[in-house]
Amino acid sequence: MTRAYQCANVPGPHLGKVGTSASVAAAIKRAERPVLIVGSDLRHLDWALDLAKERNIPVVATAHVAGAMREKGVRPDREMGAIEITNLLKSPEWGGVRGEGQHDLAIFTDVLYYLEAQMLSALKHFAPHIKTISLTRGHQPNADQSLPNLSEKKLAEFLAGVMGELNES
Amino acid sequence: MIKDGRFILDGMENVVINIGKVTTEEELAEQEWEPMGPTPKPGILSLRNWDHRLLKDFPPFYAPICDMCCLCTYGKCDLTGDRKGACGIGIEAQQARMVTIACCIGTAAHAGHANHVLHELIKWRGRDHPIDLGPYIDVEAPIIRTVVGTRPKTLGDLEEVLNYVNQQLVHVLSSTHTGQEGSYIDFESKALHVSMIDNLAKEVADIAQIAGFDFPKGDPDAALIDFGFGAVDRTKPVIVFIGHYPAVSVATIDYIEEHGLSDKMEVCGICCTAIETSRYSASAKVIGPLSMQQFFVRSGIADVIVLDEQCVRTDLLEEAQKTGAPLILTTDKICYNLPDVTNRDPDKVVSDLLNGTPGVLISDPLIAAQVITKTALEIKPKRDALNHLPELDEVQKLAEECIECGWCDRACPNSLPVKDAMIKAKEGDFGGLSDLFSPCMSCGRCESECKKDLPIISMILKSAQDIAFGETYTMRAGRGPVLDTEIRKVGAPLVLGEIPGIVALVGCSNFPNGEVEVAKIAEEFARRNYIVVATGCSAMAMAMYRCEDGQTLYEKYPGSFDAGGVVNIGSCVANAHIVGAAIKVAAIFARLPLRGNFEEIADYILNKVGACGIAWGAMSQKAASIATGTNRWGIPVIVGPHGSKYRRAYISNKELSEWELYDKRTGEVVEGEPAPEHLMYPAETMEEAIVLTAKLCIRPSDNAKGRQIKLSNYVDLYKKYMGTLPPDLHLFVRNERDIPITMKDEIMEYLEEAGWKPRKAIGDPSRLVPEEEV
Structure with a gap:
């Protein structure tokens, strides 16, 4: 069994799956209103922005990431804390980032691992209307799907694989 | 001496005199210093309405760190989603219960300290040893006055306060037993209550220490x-x-x-x-x-x-x-x-x-x-004659044993790159290990996980020996309470917003990126003329930094409680004086009665005193009770990202929230503003915390000049880190007079785009229901 990236992060009996490039891509394709939440690690910012552009997914920049995005000439759809967007995602009545209705898929990437684990826990317990994918470093058991624990090189291949699968559609 | 009882005077057998209670001169003086307010020595239920009002604006946000309950033999119970435990408890109530337990532990630690130090000092100095905080402090114990309704004059007087503390702690802790409270809101009320009790315990401990050990009495020029x-x-x-x-x-x-x-x-x-x-x-x-x-x-x-x-x-x-x-x-x-x-x-x-x-x-x-x-x-x-650390060649040999499994990185709370540092050390490059010294909290989880039992902490320390052993800094000694004279000076500008806020750096040192961030936060706000206060590990962390001119923060900035001051208040228990300073603003500037008058004072602080706590390295249960207690007084607290593991935050729901206040001047319900927007918030990065701190110092009571100053800081910091104007700026501009003059054109353009409409500032903002409506 794959252990959580931070190995003591064992939440309970209901653990998410370790995804593959294909399963992650399939979940993104299936979603009607996904949202991409980009955190402070910035390790995969270019990839995240490419994904958002390719699939027209609204982007929420947490922490101070909006500054880094602006330096790349990108304006995020929203700028707010990781906990603030998670709180909004919990509310079925929220109209979503672009006012098109609550999201059905939240993709987290590069949020600080342990903070993201907590945000995913909140969604697991209190947002049954939303699926979650974590593309942050290593396995996140609170996400419906997350990465295996990979080296940077393998992770880059994984993410490239996700894009490849999405582009095949 | 006259006693209470029933008396018949000799020769006047038909006359019976009943004396119910004899009032001593001391008791008379106690009665006269201030009329008793509505809630002396409040129990769990006494301030419940206040808690529910707070929790309406700042509802609990739960992020379970464990999906189960393991506290009784029915368990383990799986509480995931809408499941219930065998006792009937759901996941939200269980989270609130765990938070309450954490706050009880924190309170018990401070109360244990207070009991311990008080009884030792009574042994050393006697019960009648006076509490004398010097010529510039008349309001000697603002928390005790407000909560308990007494004015302690001697060490012995503090025993009564501790009796109340110990009693309330027992009641709240008992509510967490299996089969007691079942509502998360009421668990939160209990967490708030016991954490206010924590404030009391801390005040007792520090007042006793100051009196008994002759610690500094609010000295801005402490050594x-x-x-x-x-x-x-x-x-x-x-x-x-x-x-x-x-x-x-x-x-x-x-x-x-x-x-x-x-x-x-x-x-x-x-x-x-x-x-x-x-x-x-x-x-x-x-x-x-x-x-x-x-x-x-x-x-x-x-x-x-x-x-x-x-x-x-x-x-x-x-x-x-x-x-x-x-x-x-x-x-x-x-x-x-x-x-x-x-x-x-x-x-x-x-x-x-x-x-x-x-x-x-x-x-x-x-x-x-x-x-x-x-x-x-x-x-x-x-x-x-002993050699305690490995020599550098031994460090290299040890590193050569590393099998590069990477579990050290994964065991590290901050996922620091230990493995990469080991790989470099194998080649005799100790730079990677040395670089870990500053961000490493020396918790040793990496060593505990290491399959080769490498002494990683010792290897880091040896590699960083020039930094670790070579640097000497300075820290101003903990000065204790804020002087009444200082409050007289800053009270009005704080309430009107002209001093943009009090930023309190408190709590432990479980920092996400080492001590340096606390110092940078402090410097950012000291430069901007906020009052920066610090306690405990944060006060120490701030010392481990040199500004561009080579000075430490304590050398560069004055130790007075004034705009641009950097004030080391003292240890964890001295946190009481930070809340105490906010209470003193209400007492000395607004002349509100403190005695047994918690709600009115907390309401005043929440709506009028722009203060914000930052517990950037919050780790312990004590930090949980410190923060939660501070919240009950109406002061928001930002915790570092590790603080999300406390399981609970108090945050508004941004665009879904309604902000309703009373204007005490008109008695009307009026449209408020998210000021403060959150009460307990885990931030992801230092930059986010800095920007949010400036925002959380905004209060409905700000006058136009004060709001301009606060907004100019908020906007300037947002631009510095995000490169643009804040997207929620329109929520904090009441009318054109609030707009910083130097930013007027830019902000007006933004406001027009946002569809902003001017509104009236609230004359006397409050969250308490006017008496006629109760």
Whole structure:
């Protein structure tokens, strides 16, 4: 069994799956209103922005990431804390980032691992209307799907694989 | 002397005099100082309405760190989603219950400290020892006045307060037993209640310490203390005190002075005991916050290690033995299965320790002081021959054993790149290990996980020896309470917003990126003329930094509670004085009665005193109760990202929230504003915390000039880190007069785009329902 990236992060009996490039891509394709939440690690910012552009997914920049995005000439759809967007995602009545209705898929990437684990826990317990994918470093058991624990090189291949699968559609 | 009772006077048998209760002069004076308010010594239910009002605007946000309950033998119970445990509890109530338990533990730690220090001081000085905080403090105990309704004049008077503290703690803790409270909102109310009780316990502890140990009484020019490993003269016997309870370090300093040894020994401390000790003697050295604990013990510098209580590593007996330093325990909180030798001949105890007894427990501070001093003097020559850290070539050899499995990175709370540093060290490049010294909290989880049992902490320390042992900093000694005279000066500008806020850096040192971020936060706000106050590990972390001009923050900025000040208030228990300062603004500037008048005071602070706490390295249960207690008084707190593991935040729902206030001037319900927007918020990065702090200092009471100042800081910081105007700026501009003049064109353009409409500022904002509506 794959252990959580931070190995003591064992939440309970209901653990998410370790995804593959294909399963992650399939979940993104299936979603009607996904949202991409980009955190402070910035390790995969270019990839995240490419994904958002390719699939027209609204982007929420947490922490101070909006500054880094602006330096790349990108304006995020929203700028707010990781906990603030998670709180909004919990509310079925929220109209979503672009006012098109609550999201059905939240993709987290590069949020600080342990903070993201907590945000995913909140969604697991209190947002049954939303699926979650974590593309942050290593396995996140609170996400419906997350990465295996990979080296940077393998992770880059994984993410490239996700894009490849999405582009095949 | 007249007593109560029934009397018949001789010769007047038909006349009966009933005396119900005799009022003494002291009691009369007590009655006259202020009329008693509505809630003296509140119970769990007394302030429940206030809590529910707070929780309406700032509802709890839960992020379970564990999906189960394991507290009774029905369990483990899976509470995931909408499942219930065997007792009927759901996941939200269980989270609130765990938070309540954490707050009870935190309160118990401070109350234990308060009970301990008060009773010791009563033994030393007597119950009648006066509480005299000097000529510039009349409101000596603002929390006790507001909550309990009394004015303590002697150490003995504090016992009554502690009786109330102990009673309330029992009631709240009992509510967390299986089969008691089932509502998360009411658990939160109990967490808020017990954390307010925590405020009281801290105030008792610090007032007792100031009175009993003659600590500084709010002195803005308290001494600058030498700080850091490099400050310690290693040619002398070195004693280090770790923990929070200062009776033993104070007694040891006295013993050393009485025996003419002051120039011959080094006394230093880690964590809050260090702050307390330096409040007593400016010659005591401060090593650093608790994050330095493992590093310092491993360094082998200490000849005797003394533990008292709270936040001490539980494996220090094992660690001390590795360096040949005897361990002396001094309170009933930490016993480590060591023999209690309090009643043994101290010289024989010294002899035992010199002959290899690894440690002892001595519960009498005066006896402990004698043993500590004598042992340090005699063991020093023996220990000089020991080598405590590996040499660099040994570090390289150790690194060569690393199998690069990467579990060290994964065990690290901050996922620091330990593996990469090991790979470099294999090649004789120690830069990677050295770079870990600053962000590493020396928790040792990497070592615990290491398959090759590598002493990673020691390897980091050796690689960073130039930084670790070479640097000496300064920290201003903890000054204690804010003076009434200072409050008179800053009260009006704070309430009107012209001083943009009080930024309080508090709590432990579980920082996401090392100590430096706390210092940077402090500097950002001191430069902007906020009042920056600090306590505990954060006050120490701030010292480990030099500004561009080479000065430490304590050298560069004044220690007065005024705009642009950087104020070390003291240890964890001195946090009471930060809340106390906000209360004093209500008492001294607004002339509100404090006595038994919690709700009105907290409402005043929430709506009118722009203060924000930052517990950037919050780790302990004490930090949970400190933050939650601060929240009940209406002061928002930002915690670092690790603070999300407390399971609960208090945050508004941004665009879904309704902000409804009363205008006490008109008696009308009016449209409010998200000021403050959140009450307890885990931020992801320092930059996010800085921007949010400026925002959380905004209050409905700001006048136009004050709002301009606050907004200019918020906008400027947002632009600095995000490169644009804040997207929620329109929520905080009431009318054009609020807009900073230098930013007017830019902001007006933004406001037009956002569809902003001007609104009236609220004359006298409040969250309390006017009496006629109750």
